[in-house]
Amino acid sequence: MYNFEFVKPATVDEAVAALQAEDAQPLSGGQTLIPTMKQRLNAPSTLVSLIGIDSLKGVSEAGGVLTIGAGTTHATVAAEAGAYPALAALAGGIGDPAVRNRGTIGGSLANNDPAACYPAAALGSGATVVTNTREIAIDDYFQGMFTTALEEGEIITAVKFPIPEKANYQKFEQPASRFALVGVFVAKTADGVRVAVTGASEEGVFRWTEAEAALSANFAPGAIEGLSASADGLIGDLHGTPAYRASLIKTLTKRAVTAA
Amino acid sequence: MPKDHGIGASSKRREDVRFLTGEGNYTDDINIAGQTYVHFLRSDVAHGTITNIDSSAAEAMDGVLRVFTAKDFEAVGGIPCGWQVTDKFGEPMQEPKHPVLAEGKVRYVGDPIAAVVAETPELARDAAEAIVVDIDELPAVVDMKAALTDGATKVHDDLTSNLCYDWGFVEENKAAVDDAIANAAHVTTLELVNNRLVANPMEPRVAIGDYSRGTDDYTLYTTSQNPHVIRLLMGAFVLGIPEHKLRVVAPDVGGGFGTKIFHYAEEAFVTFAAKAVNRPVKWTSSRSEAFISDAHGRDHVTKIELALDKDNNFTALRCETYANMGAYLSTFAPSVPTWLHGTLLAGNYTTPLVYTNVKAVFTNTVPVDAYRGAGRPEATFQLERVVDKAARELGVDPTELRRQNFIKPDQFPYDTPVAVTYDTGNYHATLDKALEMSDYANFDKRVAESKSRGKLRGLGVAHFIEACGIAPSNLVGQLGARAGLYESATVRVNATGSISVLTGSHSHGQGHETTFPQVIAEMIGIDESQIDIVHGDTSKTPMGMGTYGSRSIAVGGSAMVRAAEKVINKAKKIAAHLMEASEADIELADGQFTVAGTDKSVAWGDVTLAAYVPHNYPLEDIEPGLEETAFYDPSNFTYPSGAYFCEVEVDPETGEVDVLGFTAADDFGTVINPMIVEGQVHGGVAQGIGQALLENCSYDDNGQLLSGSYMDYAMPRASDLPSFDVDHSCQTPCTHNPLGVKGCGEAGAIGSPPALVNGVIDALHRGGYPVEHINMPLSPSRVWEAIQSMK
Amino acid sequence: MTEVSMVVNGRKVSGNVEGRTLLSAFLRENLGLTGTHVGCDTSQCGACVVHVDGAAVKSCTMFALDAEGADVATIEGQAAPDGTLNVIQQAFQDYHGLQCGFCTPGMVMSAAALLKENPKPSEAEIRDYLEGNICRCTGYHNIVRAIMAASGQDVPAVAAE
Structure with a gap:
C-alpha cells in the first residue's frame, strides 16, 4: 500500500484535529479499509486511528435505548448487547472472530458497505447516529453505497438503538466473501415494523416499505406472502441475479418474522 | 490390532513439530x-x-x-x-x-x-x-467455441488459428462408436461444463x-x-x-495441488x-x-453420450470436449485433456467402445494446467454424471446400473478400449462397503424427515478409477512427454546404522518424512526414528521427477525400496563375512542378521560400522561403504478406485445445498500410514466439494477475471463441509510395484464432484423438480434458478 | 519511520516501522518470527492470526503502530520453554490436523482463542468459529477433531474408527 502518516489520538478532539490534515482518513478497526489500501484503491496521507480513544468504547442501556460507542468492536457488542439480542446476534455473525475483535460499529456505519450487516440493523431499528457535532436520524444517514451524511472530518461517536419489542436478522451469506448476499433486519416496535435490507441493492441498505406496511398490520410471515420484492436496482453479479436477490429478500423477511 | 510402527501404522508426523511451533522453513521465510x-x-x-x-x-x-x-x-x-x-x-x-x-x-x-x-x-x-x-x-478471445470460428481474433498471430490441437482417441474406434450409438437401444446425452478452478495452495x-x-x-x-x-x-x-x-x-x-x-x-x-x-x-x-499468475485448472466444455443395449449394458461412449489452454501452454497443459483424460473414459465399466475428441483452445486467459486429479476428475465427472442420468432415464437404481456394468473382480488384469490395462481392482467390494457405510437402506426415512422440515434430501453416488503413479517413461514418451517419469532414491546408511534417504519425491504436505521411514523401518527392522528423509534440493538428491499424479509412494517409494534392497543385499554380504557364513544363509529381521538355522547373529549397527570401518571386511569382494541409489521406472500406472456417496439437503426456497454426509470407500492397495491416507482423502474430497459447490473461476467477455480474490472465489470453509466417513479396507494391491501401493493423493478430488452433483439432482427429482443437470458450482443461485425453471 | 514497542511472547521488543507496516510484516521481517504466515490480502485466510492483548486478530489487517504497547502472542510462543507442545499443538499432531503446515499457525492461534471463550465447543461451534481460517489440505475434518480432543472431549483415535 501507499505510505501514510499514522496518528493515534487519545481523545475525540485530538482525532478531529488530526483529521483536518489533507487527505486524512479515520481508521476504526480497518477490517475493510486495510484490504482496500493493500489494493492501492485508497491512499490517505494521514491515517487517524480511533482505536486508542476510550470514550468511544462501550455498550450501555437506559430508558429502552441501547447506546454503543462507535469504537466498540463487533465482539464486544456480541457479548454485551444482551439488552438487544437481535443486535448482539447480528454483531456475532459479522465476518469471523478475528475480524470481530478489530472491526467496530462506527467503522462499519461510516463505510456503509452495501453488503455490511450493521447498516441493516441501524436502519431496521430506526437508530440515531451520534457524531462529534450532531445527531443524525438513520433515515437521513445512508445516502447510497459507501456514501453517508457524514461531513468531511466528522466522526461517529456513538449509535443509539431504540430497543424494539421483537427483532431478528437473517443473513444469507455470499459464498466467497461471507458478507451478506442478502441480509434482512426486521424490528417490531409500538410504532410499527421496519424491514431493512442489505446486500441486495446497488444503492446500499434500504427499507422494504410494502413489507413494513403489511407486517405492521399483521406481524406474521403470511402477511407478506402476496408481496414480492422488486428486482429493479438490485445487484446482479457472479453470486446471484437481481431476481434471485429479490426472492431472497422475501424468504429472509419471512424467516426473520418467524424467528423474531 | 493396528500396527504401531512400520508399514500400516498410523505413525504421527514428525514434520508437524516444526510446523506447529512456527519453525517451518517456507520459501518466503528465507x-x-x-x-x-x-x-x-x-x-x-x-x-x-x-x-x-x-x-x-x-x-x-x-x-x-x-x-x-x-x-x-x-x-x-x-x-x-x-x-x-x-x-x-x-x-x-x-x-x-x-x-x-x-x-x-x-x-x-x-x-x-x-x-x-x-x-x-x-x-x-x-x-x-x-x-x-x-x-x-x-478484442479478447474468451469463449472457446467462439475462438474456433472463422475470422475469430487470434491469440497468437503466428499460429494458424486458436486451435492448439484436435485430438481423437481411439481414432480407429470412431466409426464403430458412431455406429454403436446410432443403433443403440438407448442413448443418454449430457452437455456439461467442468468449471475452471484456481488451485489456491x-x-x-x-x-x-x-x-x-x-x-x-x-x-x-x-x-x-x-x-x-x-x-x-x-x-x-x-x-x-x-x-x-x-x-x-x-x-x-x-x-501444491498441481499448480x-x-x-x-x-x-x-x-x-x-x-x-x-x-x-x-x-x-x-x-x-x-x-x-492471475498461477496456472488455473479444469475448464472443459463437454458433450457426452452413453449407449446402452436393451438389457442396460453399456455398449459405447462418445465424448466431445473443448479444453481451455489459456494464452500460453503451461508445462504439462496439453497432456491433461488428452492422455490424463481420454484414457480414463472406460471408468469402472466394461464399455467396449470409447471415443473421445478433444479440441484444445487458446484464449486470452491465464494458462490452464494440471490441478489435483488433472484430466481424471473431468473424465470421472462426465462419465458418472451420464451414467446417473441413464439410470434415471431407464428407471433403474443408480448403484445397480453401475454394478451391472462393472468390470468383475475375476476380469483383472483388464484391457480397456482406451489403451490402459487395469492390473487389479474390486469395484463391487467398494460399492458394497459404501452402501453399508452410508446406510443406503434407510435413506428413504431420512428423505421423509427432511421433507417434514421443508427440505429436499438426496443421495449421490459416484465411482471412480484413476490412473496414477505416473508413469512408465517409455509409454509417456510415445504419448508426447518430453520428460521421463521415473523416480530416484539414494539410501545412505551411516556408520552407526542410521539412514538418510535422499528422494526425488517432494513433500508439500503429504508427510513423506514420516511415511518413507516407515517403509525402511519395516524392511530392516530398525526404529523409524533412525531414518530421515532428504528432499527438495537438487544439490543433495539424485535427479528426480517430483511429486504429482499420486506418484510419491508408488514411484518414489518403489525407488526407495529398490535402493534399500541393494543396501540390504550388500549388508548381507558383510554380515556373512562377519559371521563366517554363506551369504545365502543370511536373514535380516528386527535389525539383526542371523545365519539361518543357527543362533549366530550380528546387529544392523555392527554391519554398518564394518562397512565404514572395514578392518574385518571382504575388501577383495565388495567396496567399503553402504549407500545405494536406484531409479525406478514403473511398468504401468496404478489404478486406485472407489465408491463415493454424498448425502445432501437442498433448501428449495434459497437453493442452498447443505452437505450432510460424505462416504468414501477407497481401494488404494497397500496402505503405509492409514492416518495420512485418510487425511489425503479428506483434503481431496474437500477440494472436490469445493469444485462442485463453491469454487468458480470466471471471466467476463472482455477477459477480466471476475473471481480474482477470496472475496469472489469461494474457498471451502469448515462450516461448508461435513465430517467425512472414509474407509480403505478394500485393498487389491498393485501387482507391479514392490509395495503394492496405488497412491491416494488425488482420489478424493476425482470422485467427489459427481457424487455431490448426483446427490443434488437426486434431491431435486425426489422433491418434484426433475432438473437434468446444473453446471458446477452448484451455488445457491444456480440451484434456485434450476428449481424456478421447473415451476 | 517511527519506533514501535510491544511485548511479543513475553519479550519486550521494538523496531522502526513505516505507517503502512502491518503487524504481520513487523513480526516476520523485523523480529524474524516467520511462523506467522500471510496467505491472502483480503483478510480472509487467517494464516496470520495472532493474539493481541489476548484477542485473536489478523496480523495482516492491523498496523504495527496500532500494536504499540500491546501484548502479542504468536505461534512461536505457544510451546513450553523446553519445547513441549501445548495441548492444542499436541492434539493437532495426534489427530493429523495439519498437512502442509502453512495455515497451521493461524489455526492453532484461533483454536486457542476459541477454547478460551468456549472450553467445550461442539463440532458445529468449532466449524463456525473457524470461519476466518482457510485450510486447503485437510478438509478441516482432523482440525475439528484435534480441537475437540484438545478441549478434553472424547474423540476416536485417528484412523481407527
Whole structure:
C-alpha cells in the first residue's frame, strides 16, 4: 500500500484535529479499509486511528435505548448487547472472530458497505447516529453505497438503538466473501415494523416499505406472502441475479418474522 | 490390532513439530543478505499490442536497481512446454512461444509486461506504477467455441488459428462408436461444463534467485513440487545454465495441488535478474497476484453420450470436449485433456467402445494446467454424471446400473478400449462397503424427515478409477512427454546404522518424512526414528521427477525400496563375512542378521560400522561403504478406485445445498500410514466439494477475471463441509510395484464432484423438480434458478 | 519511520516501522518470527492470526503502530520453554490436523482463542468459529477433531474408527 502518516489520538478532539490534515482518513478497526489500501484503491496521507480513544468504547442501556460507542468492536457488542439480542446476534455473525475483535460499529456505519450487516440493523431499528457535532436520524444517514451524511472530518461517536419489542436478522451469506448476499433486519416496535435490507441493492441498505406496511398490520410471515420484492436496482453479479436477490429478500423477511 | 510402527501404522508426523511451533522453513521465510525485491507490472487488459513502454521515471526513483522488459530477455528462451500432443491427423500441436516477459503483445490479464527490481517490495511496486505502458487493446478471445470460428481474433498471430490441437482417441474406434450409438437401444446425452478452478495452495508462490560471481553458481529457491524438473526446464531451455551450475531448492512448501509443478516465468526472472543486478532477487506473490499468475485448472466444455443395449449394458461412449489452454501452454497443459483424460473414459465399466475428441483452445486467459486429479476428475465427472442420468432415464437404481456394468473382480488384469490395462481392482467390494457405510437402506426415512422440515434430501453416488503413479517413461514418451517419469532414491546408511534417504519425491504436505521411514523401518527392522528423509534440493538428491499424479509412494517409494534392497543385499554380504557364513544363509529381521538355522547373529549397527570401518571386511569382494541409489521406472500406472456417496439437503426456497454426509470407500492397495491416507482423502474430497459447490473461476467477455480474490472465489470453509466417513479396507494391491501401493493423493478430488452433483439432482427429482443437470458450482443461485425453471 | 514497542511472547521488543507496516510484516521481517504466515490480502485466510492483548486478530489487517504497547502472542510462543507442545499443538499432531503446515499457525492461534471463550465447543461451534481460517489440505475434518480432543472431549483415535 501507499505510505501514510499514522496518528493515534487519545481523545475525540485530538482525532478531529488530526483529521483536518489533507487527505486524512479515520481508521476504526480497518477490517475493510486495510484490504482496500493493500489494493492501492485508497491512499490517505494521514491515517487517524480511533482505536486508542476510550470514550468511544462501550455498550450501555437506559430508558429502552441501547447506546454503543462507535469504537466498540463487533465482539464486544456480541457479548454485551444482551439488552438487544437481535443486535448482539447480528454483531456475532459479522465476518469471523478475528475480524470481530478489530472491526467496530462506527467503522462499519461510516463505510456503509452495501453488503455490511450493521447498516441493516441501524436502519431496521430506526437508530440515531451520534457524531462529534450532531445527531443524525438513520433515515437521513445512508445516502447510497459507501456514501453517508457524514461531513468531511466528522466522526461517529456513538449509535443509539431504540430497543424494539421483537427483532431478528437473517443473513444469507455470499459464498466467497461471507458478507451478506442478502441480509434482512426486521424490528417490531409500538410504532410499527421496519424491514431493512442489505446486500441486495446497488444503492446500499434500504427499507422494504410494502413489507413494513403489511407486517405492521399483521406481524406474521403470511402477511407478506402476496408481496414480492422488486428486482429493479438490485445487484446482479457472479453470486446471484437481481431476481434471485429479490426472492431472497422475501424468504429472509419471512424467516426473520418467524424467528423474531 | 493396528500396527504401531512400520508399514500400516498410523505413525504421527514428525514434520508437524516444526510446523506447529512456527519453525517451518517456507520459501518466503528465507532472506538472503543483500536481497532485492521484484514487482511485476502485469497487464490489466486481456489482449492488446504494446506500443510503448516508458520506464524512465521508474528507473530514476531512489532505491530502484533496474527495470526489465522483454528486450532484456531477447537472448534467452521461452518458457517451455513439457508435453507435445499429436493431433488426430498426425500433426504436432500448435505451440506458441511463451516469453518470460510479454513480447509485443499482452495475452491475458496478469501477463507480466515489465519487472522492477528495487531495495524493498513497496519501492518496487511504487516504481512499477510509474512505468507508462501504452497498449492498443484488441478484442479478447474468451469463449472457446467462439475462438474456433472463422475470422475469430487470434491469440497468437503466428499460429494458424486458436486451435492448439484436435485430438481423437481411439481414432480407429470412431466409426464403430458412431455406429454403436446410432443403433443403440438407448442413448443418454449430457452437455456439461467442468468449471475452471484456481488451485489456491495456502502458501502463495515465492521465488528467490541468487548468483555468485565468484563461482558462477546460481541458486533458485522456489515453491516447487519438483525442483529437478525446474532445474532442467529453466536451465536447459530458458536461461542456458548447465545443471552443475544451477541449484534449485524447494524447502517447506505450503501445498501444491498441481499448480506448483510448472515452471513459471517468475522463477526464470529472479534467476536471470540475480546475475544482472548481482544481488539476490526475491519475489513473493500476493494472493491477488496468484489468481492471475498461477496456472488455473479444469475448464472443459463437454458433450457426452452413453449407449446402452436393451438389457442396460453399456455398449459405447462418445465424448466431445473443448479444453481451455489459456494464452500460453503451461508445462504439462496439453497432456491433461488428452492422455490424463481420454484414457480414463472406460471408468469402472466394461464399455467396449470409447471415443473421445478433444479440441484444445487458446484464449486470452491465464494458462490452464494440471490441478489435483488433472484430466481424471473431468473424465470421472462426465462419465458418472451420464451414467446417473441413464439410470434415471431407464428407471433403474443408480448403484445397480453401475454394478451391472462393472468390470468383475475375476476380469483383472483388464484391457480397456482406451489403451490402459487395469492390473487389479474390486469395484463391487467398494460399492458394497459404501452402501453399508452410508446406510443406503434407510435413506428413504431420512428423505421423509427432511421433507417434514421443508427440505429436499438426496443421495449421490459416484465411482471412480484413476490412473496414477505416473508413469512408465517409455509409454509417456510415445504419448508426447518430453520428460521421463521415473523416480530416484539414494539410501545412505551411516556408520552407526542410521539412514538418510535422499528422494526425488517432494513433500508439500503429504508427510513423506514420516511415511518413507516407515517403509525402511519395516524392511530392516530398525526404529523409524533412525531414518530421515532428504528432499527438495537438487544439490543433495539424485535427479528426480517430483511429486504429482499420486506418484510419491508408488514411484518414489518403489525407488526407495529398490535402493534399500541393494543396501540390504550388500549388508548381507558383510554380515556373512562377519559371521563366517554363506551369504545365502543370511536373514535380516528386527535389525539383526542371523545365519539361518543357527543362533549366530550380528546387529544392523555392527554391519554398518564394518562397512565404514572395514578392518574385518571382504575388501577383495565388495567396496567399503553402504549407500545405494536406484531409479525406478514403473511398468504401468496404478489404478486406485472407489465408491463415493454424498448425502445432501437442498433448501428449495434459497437453493442452498447443505452437505450432510460424505462416504468414501477407497481401494488404494497397500496402505503405509492409514492416518495420512485418510487425511489425503479428506483434503481431496474437500477440494472436490469445493469444485462442485463453491469454487468458480470466471471471466467476463472482455477477459477480466471476475473471481480474482477470496472475496469472489469461494474457498471451502469448515462450516461448508461435513465430517467425512472414509474407509480403505478394500485393498487389491498393485501387482507391479514392490509395495503394492496405488497412491491416494488425488482420489478424493476425482470422485467427489459427481457424487455431490448426483446427490443434488437426486434431491431435486425426489422433491418434484426433475432438473437434468446444473453446471458446477452448484451455488445457491444456480440451484434456485434450476428449481424456478421447473415451476 | 517511527519506533514501535510491544511485548511479543513475553519479550519486550521494538523496531522502526513505516505507517503502512502491518503487524504481520513487523513480526516476520523485523523480529524474524516467520511462523506467522500471510496467505491472502483480503483478510480472509487467517494464516496470520495472532493474539493481541489476548484477542485473536489478523496480523495482516492491523498496523504495527496500532500494536504499540500491546501484548502479542504468536505461534512461536505457544510451546513450553523446553519445547513441549501445548495441548492444542499436541492434539493437532495426534489427530493429523495439519498437512502442509502453512495455515497451521493461524489455526492453532484461533483454536486457542476459541477454547478460551468456549472450553467445550461442539463440532458445529468449532466449524463456525473457524470461519476466518482457510485450510486447503485437510478438509478441516482432523482440525475439528484435534480441537475437540484438545478441549478434553472424547474423540476416536485417528484412523481407527
